[in-house]
Amino acid sequence: MKKMLAAATMALSLGASGLAMAEPLKIGMITTLSGGGAGLGVDTRDGFMLAIKEAGNKDITVVTEDDAQKPELAVQIADKMIQSDQVDVLTGIVWSNLLMAVVPGAVAQGKFYVSTNAAPAALAGQGCNKLYFNAAYQNDNLHEAMGEYANKTYKKMFILAPNYPAGKDSLTGFKRYYKGELAGEVYTKVGQTDYAAEIAQMRASGADGIFVFLPGGMGIAFMKQFAQSGVKIPVMGPGFSFSQDVLPAIGDAALGAKASGQWAPDFDTDVSKKFTADFQKEYNRLPSIYAVQAYDAAQLILSAAAKASVKDADAFRNELLKADIKSPRGNFKFNTNQHPIQDIYLTEVVKKDGVLTNKTVEKIFTDHGDAYAKDCKI
Amino acid sequence: MTLALALEQLLNGIQLGVMLFLMAAGLTLIFGVMGLINLAHGSLYMVGAFACAAVAAWTGSFWLGLIASLACAAAAGAIVELAVIRRLYDRDHLDQVLATFALILIFSEGTRWLFGDFPLYLDIPALLQGVVTLPGDATYPVYRLAIIAVGALIALGLYLLIGKTRLGMRIRAGESDREMIGALGVDIRTLYTLVFALGSALAGLAGALVGALQSVQVGMGEPVLILAFVVIVIGGIGSIKGALYGALLVGVTDTLGRFLLPQLLALFVDPSQAGMIGGAMASMLIYVVMAVILAVKPRGLFPPAHA
Known part of the structure; x- marks a missing residue:
């Protein structure tokens, strides 16, 4: 019975990948929602979900889990999300030590990782990877x-x-x-x-x-x-x-x-003003820098998902690289190491x-x- | 390094030690009298800080907040003792650890549910703002001196309470032989609730005092709890005197280690490396001290006589 189910799921997913655009995309968000660093993770989650909500795309689902700012927990969650939730893209980690624990394993299993914050030097130079993008900055x-x-x-x-x-x-x-x-x-x-x-x-x-x-x-x-x-x-x-x-x-x-x-709440551009107003309306507080970074990470994933299937890693990556988004920050494009070039x-x-x-x-x-x-x- | 800096760092160490004493006193009292390992002690510290911040924000008075922190932490402690801890005295330590760990999770999530995810604001009262000048032209915040004074008063108060009062006599008797004191007609259950509430109130007071210095946030109690355990292990489990000396030792060692180790290393390697290695070594220092003390005196510096 189990085998049959598996076969049926396989057939279904194969069938689905035939339809390029309307393909479901599952995003796994691992972030810090408890303990001393919770404020950062909550803003990350809320900024990310604001973009997802505005897009209103029902084919995109986000599963969120709390890493409690513990590297070992983040690794467990990542394994679970990849193996049992079958997510296509991972995101959300706030802290560099957690990111270093999760990203190498995730990209080795062929999953995209779009960072909303952490950007250690080790993953920006020789250790860079085609599947690892950073929407925030490089740590330095x-x-x-x-x-x-x-x-x-x-x-x-x-x-x-x-x-x-x-x-x-x-x-x-x-x-x-x-x-x-x-x-x-x-x-x-x-x-x-x-x-x-x-x-x-x-x-x-x-x-x-x-x-x-x-x-x-x-x-x-x-x-x-x-x-x-x-x-x-x-x-x-x-x-x-x-x-x-x-x-x-x-x-x-x-x-x-x-x-x-890279951004402050008083930025005088239409995109930034709209973002700040929407965020305040939704959550009744001013957004932080983490919220903007996560908002842009979500926009990047959405922009790529609209044009390419995540099952086709090269095509999806090329769409991500274009950085076809309207960032509250203003100028935003990717460097050769898939980290931002920005003001x-x-x-x-x-x-x-x-x-x-x-x-x-x-x-x-x-x-x-x-x-x-x-x-x-x- | 000047004398003024050394003096200032010594005071910083004592202040940290005094704060740890407030935590460790309750922990060691509860362990000594009831034989209970209470991991949730850090949560009571957090309850004190949140109660103080919330009441101070609501009334505008830090002092009312301080009273609220004592009251709330004592009440929370008493409720926890009646509802949960009471069932654990006859169980082994593993069950106690499990149950009190569950309490940590309940307190943390409960606090988050009540106050939200973001840290609260708590400032020091106007009366204690500012600095005093120390000999050698250094300055020191009045508030930190006040914490040292409060800690000294509490230490004196506990000494008198345990050593000179009837209640203290019963607490000591309870430590020595709980069945005998029960047989002599002392209501041991009420005594336990009282001791637990007293320990909780001290933790809550520490939380409120420190809350004005740092961020009032969920999970703030656990790092302090670990240090408090180090303190009572060094001092001898069950001994208030041991808790005091242990706390001062840990406070001063930690502060001076953080300050001196990188400087010492800078004589040999370049300053950036020295900062990194020295910082890492300093965070291990108190555990090294604990290991050495336990190797020499396995039951701590001041083990209670009966145990």
């Missing part, structure tokens, strides 16, 4: 932009990041562009909640500026403690450090902080109508790619 990008910005005003920077792949990419990226002296370079434990020891070092270091990459709850803890410490050195970071998911919890301590981002802006935390948000200040990079694309041979 936003940090590179802050390094470039710091050159203008600062001579002695103190830099800090958590000790995991994206943290190392962060400080590497910053140092790639920053020309001044370093007052200190510190790696903290992932998930650390008390930064008193590091803040004391910052005070004693004689730094004239501080760059921190601390996503999620880590950033909230750091900014509050920094504000209470009475240290008056300007703090800056990549967009994640002051993203919409953490600003309400940091409070006024974040006011004036400079950050870099990066300087933003500042301001209070608008009583809500903390990011305001665009200036453009730092135009059509910025990444340093690893040249090593990618696909």
